[in-house]
Every structure is written in structure tokens, then in C-alpha cells.
Amino acid sequence: MTELLTADQMRGFEKAAIARGDASGLDLMERAGQGVVEAILAQWPELTKGGHRALVFCGPGNNGGDGFVIARLLRDVGWTVQVHLHSDPAALPADAKENYDRWMQAGEVLPLVAETVFAGARPDLIVDAVFGIGLSRPVPVEIAQVLDVAGMKQWKSPYKIKRVAVDCPSGLDLDTGIIPTDRAAGRKAGSAWPATLNTANLTVTFHAPKPGHYLALGPTLCGSLKVVDIGLGGAARESQMIGQSPDPQRIRLAEPFFAGRNVTGSWLRSVMGKPNLPGHKFNFGHVAVFAGGVGRGGAARLAARAALRSGAGLVTVICPPSALIENACQLNAIMLRALKKDQPLAEVADHRVTSFCLGPGMGVSQRTRDLVQEVLARRAGEYDLEDPVVVLDADALSSFAQDPQSLFAQTHARTILTPHEGEFERLFPDLSGPARSRLSKVDAVRQAAKRAGCLVLLKGADTVIADPQGGATVHAASYGREVPWLATAGAGDVLAGLIAGLAASFGSGTLFCAAELAAYLHVEAARSFGPGLIAEDLPEELPKLFRELGL
Numbered sequence: 001m002t003e004l005l006t007a008d009q010m011r012g013f014e015k016a017a018i019a020r021g022d023a024s025g026l027d028l029m030e031r032a033g034q035g036v037v038e039a040i041l042a043q044w045p046e047l048t049k050g051g052h053r054a055l056v057f058c059g060p061g062n063n064g065g066d067g068f069v070i071a072r073l074l075r076d077v078g079w080t081v082q083v084h085l086h087s088d089p090a091a092l093p094a095d096a097k098e099n100y101d102r103w104m105q106a107g108e109v110l111p112l113v114a115e116t117v118f119a120g121a122r123p124d125l126i127v128d129a130v131f132g133i134g135l136s137r138p139v140p141v142e143i144a145q146v147l148d149v150a151g152m153k154q155w156k157s158p159y160k161i162k163r164v165a166v167d168c169p170s171g172l173d174l175d176t177g178i179i180p181t182d183r184a185a186g187r188k189a190g191s192a193w194p195a196t197l198n199t200a201n202l203t204v205t206f207h208a209p210k211p212g213h214y215l216a217l218g219p220t221l222c223g224s225l226k227v228v229d230i231g232l233g234g235a236a237r238e239s240q241m242i243g244q245s246p247d248p249q250r251i252r253l254a255e256p257f258f259a260g261r262n263v264t265g266s267w268l269r270s271v272m273g274k275p276n277l278p279g280h281k282f283n284f285g286h287v288a289v290f291a292g293g294v295g296r297g298g299a300a301r302l303a304a305r306a307a308l309r310s311g312a313g314l315v316t317v318i319c320p321p322s323a324l325i326e327n328a329c330q331l332n333a334i335m336l337r338a339l340k341k342d343q344p345l346a347e348v349a350d351h352r353v354t355s356f357c358l359g360p361g362m363g364v365s366q367r368t369r370d371l372v373q374e375v376l377a378r379r380a381g382e383y384d385l386e387d388p389v390v391v392l393d394a395d396a397l398s399s400f401a402q403d404p405q406s407l408f409a410q411t412h413a414r415t416i417l418t419p420h421e422g423e424f425e426r427l428f429p430d431l432s433g434p435a436r437s438r439l440s441k442v443d444a445v446r447q448a449a450k451r452a453g454c455l456v457l458l459k460g461a462d463t464v465i466a467d468p469q470g471g472a473t474v475h476a477a478s479y480g481r482e483v484p485w486l487a488t489a490g491a492g493d494v495l496a497g498l499i500a501g502l503a504a505s506f507g508s509g510t511l512f513c514a515a516e517l518a519a520y521l522h523v524e525a526a527r528s529f530g531p532g533l534i535a536e537d538l539p540e541e542l543p544k545l546f547r548e549l550g551l
């Protein structure tokens, strides 16, 4: 797991390194600029020969300071470099001013406006060092125009000009992945999608990636992402080992890496109880999945199949008596029980059920609400760890749209809500829609988890999982892991079943870790199957995936 650092955390690490005497601000800036130049040449080896032409756009802060270092280093290896500055040089912070002065010993600086930028010859490379972690408001129109590749009509093939962003494409908020917009900049108020787009082919960031590289628009705008070590020490690394609950103050990326090593096999084994233990089927958990009425059982069967494939010892579908024959025609290894309206749940799901999955295809109804509340009331004892896991998805969430508080009053630490954006909005309207033009998805889900008193997983290409204490994980299907074909009917039901199955075993890790791994496996199964995937394919891809991942 890689830690994602907010702007404040990054500034803290920088200050601490300087205070310890590990490096001066100027050293860090030099290493940052050097790292960007090395990343450029590694990405495009054809540029190593020199004699190329670069435009470097510098802003009024230290991101601009990095730009002056990059300009100088490219000039030193024979490039023709034209620098544009959006600021009064006298107002630059000290380290940036020092690098401005070094550049000016043998160079010049032009204003960062369209007239001067586009008057010059076509560059091979554009370096965007206008704003980094210090972005505090929407980018002024005159700068947005210069950064927008669609506006570069005076040059031949503008989309082929290589574009490198220093820390981020300027305008991207690195805490949220959102581009702040406003009316003054000629954009629709409240819209997260700006009228102009500053996209990069390569983004080079320092020490650790930031949430905004992975959330919302980040992956679309950054191109490929390279993290450069600038000597801040190990301070920012995720302190919790893989398989442990997250640190409340921190945000981590769900991925099978720890301290730079690929640890996929141990990640899977630490979360899934089954591979490590001998035992019979009840040792590996019993998942109960609730199905809806006649003709509506498909979603629950998909969830049940995923739970069984993910290693649960037994899986039972519980349905109304009217849907018994329909489900019986479709299920073999998965068991089936009918639950009459006034029948106690314990008659079909005894104390050995370790994990419940409710929602897919259940229908938005009072009956669904009653079943959710009955399941949540089933507590094993005074210790949370002995409570059965409860995964609430789809209709189990929408059924509480009129009164979310009645749900939150009963959720417990072994409960996870797995909404998509629409379901999230029904439960947390104030953390959705326009509120999200200011609030990062991570903070929205953290607040939701705190309010709900349980885990919340908000689905998307940037899935966010948070617990009530503030621990948060981003799982990103981006940077080469894009799976647009996973946006298919039933895929969410499979994810709910995966979580229920992975968390069911007594030997499995925490529910939080099961949710992280489920999000990862869900995307990996879709990647492994490829385009043409339908939801049924996801559980069937798991055995192959487990073998390949070293389980």
C-alpha cells in the first residue's frame, strides 16, 4: 500500500526534513527539477540527444521554482528553452527567486500570456510548472487559455507536443482531484468539468503520490504518473502493514505493494483465511445472501456466486417462498432456503452464519427494511469481532432513503455500506452533488462512515473506503488498470458478494481489509477477462486469478 499525502502533510514532511538539516529548501527544489528532467528523458528517450525546444511555464510559487531548475538543466544539455512567468519576479518565494536569478544569468523570461507564448516556434515539449500543491482558487482565464492544448491552434499537431506536468497539471487540486471552477472563469457554476482542459502526457510528483492524482479527474489529466524521491526520508510511507486496518490520519492506495515490493501473494493470504488453515467448511464461514421476489433473484445469485468463489465455506440464498422454484432451478453448490413473512430469521440462518449480504434485487420496501434491521440486531456477543459481517448494498440502502438515521442507529463496526454515487446521495445528500465541488471523495466518505458508524465503500473508478475513525483507502482503476467494461449490470452485486465472502472466514483479516482486497480483485478479474465481460464472468474468473496472483 502506498500512502497518498495531502498538501498539508507534504508541506509538513518538507518542513521536518529541512528542520532536521537533511536538506535545504533549495536542495529539495534542485532534486525535484533534476527528477523531472530525468523522468522526461526516461519517458521519451528520443529527447536525450539535445537540440530540442521546450517551453517552460512558471507560476508564482515553488512549483514555478521547480520550473526554473528544469529550464536551466535542459539548457545545460543543449536545449533551446523559452520561459514564461506568471508573476512579478520580486514576489517569488526565496528558493524560487534564487532559481529565477540563476536562470536569468543566461536567459530571459517572457510573460505567461497567449500573445507571447503562441508567437514563438512550435516546441517539442511543454513543461507546466504553474501551480502545484499551493493551488488556492480557480486558475485565471488567461492562464487556462495558455495551458489548454485545444487552444494551441497556431502550431502544427498540437496534441503531439509532449506535455509534462510538475507535481500536477496546473489547476488540478491535489487533495481532491477536482478542478476548482467559478463563474468568473467563464465556466458553469458547480461544474467539476472545466471548459478548458489541461492534460499532461507525464506528471512527475515528489516523494509520494497525492490523493488528487487518483481521485475524480486526476487520472484523466495526469497521463502517466512518476514519483521522484527527493530525499525526504521514509517519513511518509504507510505505517500500517498490508492486511492491517488503516491509520486514522492517513489515506492509502489499495495495491499489492509494500515498501516498493510486490506482495500480492502475502496480501491475499493475510486477508483470506482459507489458504492458511486446515478445517471444514464451517471454519471458512457461512454467507447468507437475501434475494428478492419472483424474477428478481439474479442479482442475489450473482452476489452468492462471488461469495462462494472467494472462499466462503457455505453460501445460502434466502428468498421468499414464491421465488423458491426460480432459485432452485439456478443454484447447485449454493444452498437455498425460503423465509416466510412472519418466520423468525433464525429458522433459516442459524448462529453459524458469519456474513450477511443484503440488497441486490431485494426491492425497495418495508420488508427489506425489516430484514436489514433484524440482521443488524443479531449481535454475537460483547466483542465486535464476533458479530456477523453485514454487507448492505443496493436496495438495502435505498430502502432507508427517507430515514437514513434509522439505519445508522443500528449499524455496527462489522457493517459495510457499499453504495454507488446514486445510493450514496440517497443516504448522504449533504455529502453529494454540489457539496462535492469542495469536498474530496475521501473526506465525503470519511464523514459518511463517521455518521453511519460503520464502514462505507463508495464505488467508482476511484473507489473510496473509509471507517468511522477516519482511516481511508482509495482503490483506483486507473494508470493502466482502466476497465470501462466493468460498468455492466450486476458488477456491483458481485462486489458485495466478494466482500461478504472474503470477510466470512474466521481466519480472515479485518472487514476493512476484505473490502480493500475485494475492490482490487473485482478490477483484476475484469482486467483478466477483458472486454465483452458480463457480471456472470467475474466470479468465474476468480480461480484463474487466484492462481496467477500466487495464492
Ligand SMILES: NC(=O)C1=CN([C@@H]2O[C@H](COP(=O)(O)OP(=O)(O)OC[C@H]3O[C@@H](n4cnc5c(N)ncnc54)[C@H](OP(=O)(O)O)[C@@H]3O)[C@@H](O)[C@H]2O)[C@@H](O)CC1
Pocket: 010, 011, 013, 014, 028, 029, 032, 059, 060, 061, 062, 063, 064, 065, 066, 093, 130, 131, 132, 133, 134, 135, 136, 137, 138, 139, 140, 166, 167, 206, 230
Ligand atoms: N513541499 C515540498 O516538499 C516541495 C515542493 N516543491 C514544489 O513546490 C510546490 C509547492 O509550492 P507552493 O507551496 O509555493 O505552491 P505553488 O503550487 O507553487 O502555488 C502557490 C502560489 O500560487 C498562487 N496561486 C495559487 N492558486 C492560484 C490561482 N488560481 N491563481 C493565481 N495564483 C494562484 C499562490 O498565491 P496565494 O494563494 O498565496 O495568493 C502562491 O503564490 C510543489 O507543488 C512542488 O512543485 C518542490 O520544490 C520540492 C519540495
Ligand SMILES: [K+]
Pocket: 063, 128, 129, 130, 131, 132, 165, 166, 167, 168, 169, 170
Ligand atoms: K504544475
